[in-house]
Amino acid sequence: MSHQQLLSKIATNDKHGENSPYFDGWKAYDRNPFHSTKNPQGVIQMGLAENQLCFDLIEEWIRNNPKASICTPEGVHQFRDIANFQDYHGLPQFRKGVANFMSKARGGRVKYDPERILMSGGATGANELIMFCLADPGDAFMVPTPYYPAFVRDLGWRTGVQLVPVHCDSSNNFKVTREALEQAYDNAKKSNIDVKGLIITNPSNPLGTTLDEETLKSLVRFINEKNIHLVCDEIYAATVFSAPKFVSVSEVMQEMKCNKELIHIIYSLSKDMGLPGFRVGIVYSYNNDVVSCGRKMSSFGLVSSQTQHFLASLLSDEDFVNKYLETSKKRLAKRHRFFTKGLETVSITCLASNSGLFCWMNLRRLLKEQSFEGEMKLWRVIVDEVKLNVSPGSSFNCSEPGWFRVCFANMDDETVEVALKRIRAFVGRETNDNNNNGKRVEVKRWKSNNNLRLSFNSRRRIKSGYTLPNMYG
Numbered sequence: 001m002s003h004q005q006l007l008s009k010i011a012t013n014d015k016h017g018e019n020s021p022y023f024d025g026w027k028a029y030d031r032n033p034f035h036s037t038k039n040p041q042g043v044i045q046m047g048l049a050e051n052q053l054c055f056d057l058i059e060e061w062i063r064n065n066p067k068a069s070i071c072t073p074e075g076v077h078q079f080r081d082i083a084n085f086q087d088y089h090g091l092p093q094f095r096k097g098v099a100n101f102m103s104k105a106r107g108g109r110v111k112y113d114p115e116r117i118l119m120s121g122g123a124t125g126a127n128e129l130i131m132f133c134l135a136d137p138g139d140a141f142m143v144p145t146p147y148y149p150a151f152v153r154d155l156g157w158r159t160g161v162q163l164v165p166v167h168c169d170s171s172n173n174f175k176v177t178r179e180a181l182e183q184a185y186d187n188a189k190k191s192n193i194d195v196k197g198l199i200i201t202n203p204s205n206p207l208g209t210t211l212d213e214e215t216l217k218s219l220v221r222f223i224n225e226k227n228i229h230l231v232c233d234e235i236y237a238a239t240v241f242s243a244p245k246f247v248s249v250s251e252v253m254q255e256m257k258c259n260k261e262l263i264h265i266i267y268s269l270s271k272d273m274g275l276p277g278f279r280v281g282i283v284y285s286y287n288n289d290v291v292s293c294g295r296k297m298s299s300f301g302l303v304s305s306q307t308q309h310f311l312a313s314l315l316s317d318e319d320f321v322n323k324y325l326e327t328s329k330k331r332l333a334k335r336h337r338f339f340t341k342g343l344e345t346v347s348i349t350c351l352a353s354n355s356g357l358f359c360w361m362n363l364r365r366l367l368k369e370q371s372f373e374g375e376m377k378l379w380r381v382i383v384d385e386v387k388l389n390v391s392p393g394s395s396f397n398c399s400e401p402g403w404f405r406v407c408f409a410n411m412d413d414e415t416v417e418v419a420l421k422r423i424r425a426f427v428g429r430e431t432n433d434n435n436n437n438g439k440r441v442e443v444k445r446w447k448s449n450n451n452l453r454l455s456f457n458s459r460r461r462i463k464s465g466y467t468l469p470n471m472y473g
């Protein structure tokens, strides 16, 4: 009997990442979610980069502005207009509000043109949209490691674009060097891969750091020399809570000679405003052709007009936006300080960071073996026994084992304290065990039940053919 493929190659391939073993951490949380009173022994979700620290401000604004919604007695008179609206340019006042917010999120140092704002379903859709505009199936985009795991899905699953890792490491705090860029570019060329661009996240997910101006300029120079695109995912722009300040690619472009048509920004309100459920993603391109074709493509992922209408009001309230951005930074800084100081009490350090909703935690000294297998074993213990869903560095394609991303802004103060308590108890226990007679002892508790599937095949493939491990971040 001949085998007939009933579904498409996209439908049947695995590049969406949801079958990844790393997802078992999320499943462990879903099966047994922590609740301070109803399930105090449950798994705490520290794998989710959500910003829940300023919901109270938005709720207060909603109470004070019932007209902003078409589903209130005060706003219902606009219901018909908004419910009918379906132009893919978006509501003019929405685009204006977003352009203004993008500028404020960058300290007002740059202005954005509402005519260049394209809508999409979150940064997820925006990243895919820009790939559709810039690359053909089989073409490649370079991406410095460690990087946001869902890039594999967002940039490559449906577009057929490949990712070429630019390997960075802790010796220089994961800085993207010209040498690493050249090496990745040359290797791809040798394999006959057509490199169409470089994508970066600035501020970085997972590092929580911002690119310094000089590095950013060197990236702009690099892509100009090679005549390839630069996509800057700046979804965390307003999460920068301490020095050095954030420098956007749109700022450095003003100061240097470069081909603006090669530069594109990805933005979203998922992190800076803490509204991932609203699915507001933005492509901002300096290339007129990309704006024109991207606008047509945005038909596939428009933001609902109800959401646009609401956000147009919210974002045009200057006082609110100023207060929100200021308060959000303060609260993120406080949470970050509290969390990292708590880790320091048991000598756990994180990469020094100034932004993001997470820390890049160094647990190398707790690895039984300095390998990615060792990292996965430690991760299993942390999920299964310490009951914290953190994300292992290998899922970010990190080139060194022992790093973990830990999110700290998706929970309340009490839950952070419980998480810290668990980490301290675990590290204390490990340190005692390891110090016993000066040699490592077998820790019984580490022999966890084998309920997490492991696979290292995908990592091995990285070296040979640029196939990367999958997982959402």
Ligand SMILES: Cc1ncc(COP(=O)(O)O)c(C=O)c1O
Pocket (backbone or CB within 6 Å): 049, 121, 122, 123, 124, 125, 148, 201, 205, 233, 235, 268, 269, 270, 276, 280, 281, 473
């Ligand atoms: C760097 C980066 N880009 C894109 C996204 C996707 O964001 P959105 O929820 O707006 O689709 C995320 C979410 O974690 C992210 O960290």
